[in-house]
Amino acid sequence: MADLFSSQQGNYQPLAARMRPRNLDDYIGQEHLLAPGKPLREAIVRGQLHSMILWGPPGVGKTSLAKLFAEQAHARFESLSAVLSGVKEIRAAVAVAQQERMSGRKTILFVDEVHRFNKSQQDAFLPYVEDGTFIFIGATTENPSFELNNALLSRCRVYVLRGLQPEQLQQVLQQALDDKERGLGASDIRIDPDSLMTLAQAADGDARKSLNLLEIAADLADEVGDHKVINEQVLAEVLASDVRRFDKGGDIFYEQISALHKSVRGSSPDGALYWLARMLDGGCDPLYIARRVVRMASEDIGNADPRALPLCLAAWDVQQRLGHPEGELAIAQAVVYLAAAPKSNAVYNAYNQVMADVRSQPAYDVPIHLRNAPTKLMKSMDYGAEYRYAHDEPGAYAAGEKYLPEELADTSYYDPVDRGLELKIKEKLAHFRELDKQSKKQRYKK
Incomplete structure (x- = not known):
């Protein structure tokens, strides 16, 4: 009587192992x-x-x-x-x-x-x-x-080496169905071309997975006379728990999050939604995606549309509160909003440049006029003596005032783009700079 320890069981090889190509002509x-x-x-x-x-x-x-x-x-x-x-x-x-x-x-x-x-x-x-x-x-x-x-x-x-295309996987599966020596040919298993393509597509570029799915389907196939049939019901059962290739922490993981980010940056809602769906379908933690989406709001949208950041934070909160699947819809809403929003990386660039300068340059002193003077000694040293309170100035702007260390007095980091709200910010800062120039001219005249 055959059991788990019989020679029959011991000689078993999965279909994928039996169907390894024997020469280059077999290799697909x-x-x-x-x-x-x-x-x-x-x-x-x-x-x-x-x-x-x-x-x-x-x-x-x-x-x-x-x-x-x-x-x-x-x-x-x-x-x-x-x-x-x-x-x-x-x-x-x-x-x-x-x-x-x-x-x-x-x-x-x-x-x-x-x-x-x-x-x-x-x-x-x-x-x-x-x-x-x-x-x-x-x-x-x-x-x-x-x-x-x-x-x-x-x-x-x-x-x-590249993942196999569905048409190539269909060839792999057909080889296994036809081969009477190593494959399933002796079992006379029948499956229509559309169903075979469904199996091929479910394998997600993986020949081993495609053959494993076919082997399971063959075991579950309905017997009709002297042959077996893999029908839609069998396929549904085989593919019920199918999970796409994702590999958290591996190349595919980083490739897909990169594709999502670049689709948002490139103003493609369709691309962004597709890669979001691929990651969720592959088992990625939605909260990880939510965190990355918040980063996108600051890095690629910035002040061109300041509403993007609170919207993304709200989507993160919804995911934490509601979970699957309602929370994922909120993330999708945020992703589409980001993709359609005006883009600016001006804050991102300015921040990186400032950090680079801070790390590479000396630790310059805070200018005397910007220092607080909570003690008599500090007041006697003129801490804050020449500080101009902006609210008391015309238009609440102290024209000509300096806020950087003296060594960096004329440095400019933030350069707003001419899109979205940053267009208005750009115009306002340009107005302030013009006021600074006029203030400087007036000081020279004196």
């Missing part, structure tokens, strides 16, 4: 690297080994590509997972590669999730990559520029 996607005549394809076909980093999202064929490289070059394929391995496993892999080298055979050491190795673990590969003990192929979903040592990067070529 990455035409920018593997189309006829492309350097990487030529290197694989000729077995011209070199160390590389394969950078791309999950399920795009990084491991499969490394295995094809090894098979074409008749090299031993040694695999490590940075999630499960440490220096001990690295040393063991090096020992195997050294033995293979002595017998005249090359070794490809494939390291999955290589970005999870720390600096010292990555450094452990360097001498063996350098002396040719093995050909190093690292796979990562994270940006190698940030996650890998420069020393390791300098010894490897970086190839960027």
Whole structure:
């Protein structure tokens, strides 16, 4: 009687593992690297080994590509997972590669999730990559520029793999349905093209996920005579808990929040709403987005529309009070408002410039006329003696008064744009500057 520990269960391989491409003709996607005549394809076909980093999202064929490289070059394929391995496993892999080298055979050491190795673990590969003990192929979903040592990067070529398009995933799924040896061909499973495309789109560029979804759907398929049918009801059940690729804290996370921010800055409500929806659909914490939206209000809208900031703070408050889904609608309202609002980064630029000057220049003294004089001693030292109370001046403006340290007296940081409310601010400040000039001329005449 078969059970969880039977040989039948022990021999089980997921459909995604069984359907790994056996040659370049089976490999789907990455035409920018593997189309006829492309350097990487030529290197694989000729077995011209070199160390590389394969950078791309999950399920795009990084491991499969490394295995094809090894098979074409008749090299031993040694695999490590940075999630499960440490220096001990690295040393063991090096020992195997050294033995293979002595017998005249090359070794490809494939390291999955290589970005999870720390600096010292990555450094452990360097001498063996350098002396040719093995050909190093690292796979990562994270940006190698940030996650890998420069020393390791300098010894490897970086190839960027892209998420598969729905049409490509549909090919992957059709291969699995047709293949009687490794796939589902022997089960005579039927699914119409539109439903197959639905599965492909749900996989979000991930071939492994698409095959996993197909395998689940095949298990749930309705038996009709001598064949099985994957219908809309089955698809609905399979996709009920589908979650889009998001990867909080990873590249995709930062790419999407960047896209949201730039859509707001570029005055595209449609783009801003799309990326907001993508992040929420992927499981991003709405409160994180709310905080970022508040930042956008100050950085990109500023005083061109001062209503933007309190509106965004209100949306944040609504999310905290009401939660899902009402709060998310308030965030969407704020995002659309920001995208449609007049834009100004004048305060943002002025603040950054002031901070740069404060950090790079001496700590200048507060001018005497701006200092308070709460004691007799301070009054005797003329603290605040020449200060002009603006409310007592014509138009509540003390023309010619200086408020910066003497060394920076003529410096200007804030330059309002000619959009939204800042246009009025710009005109008002220009008027004040004209009054300052007139005041200066009058002092010269005296």
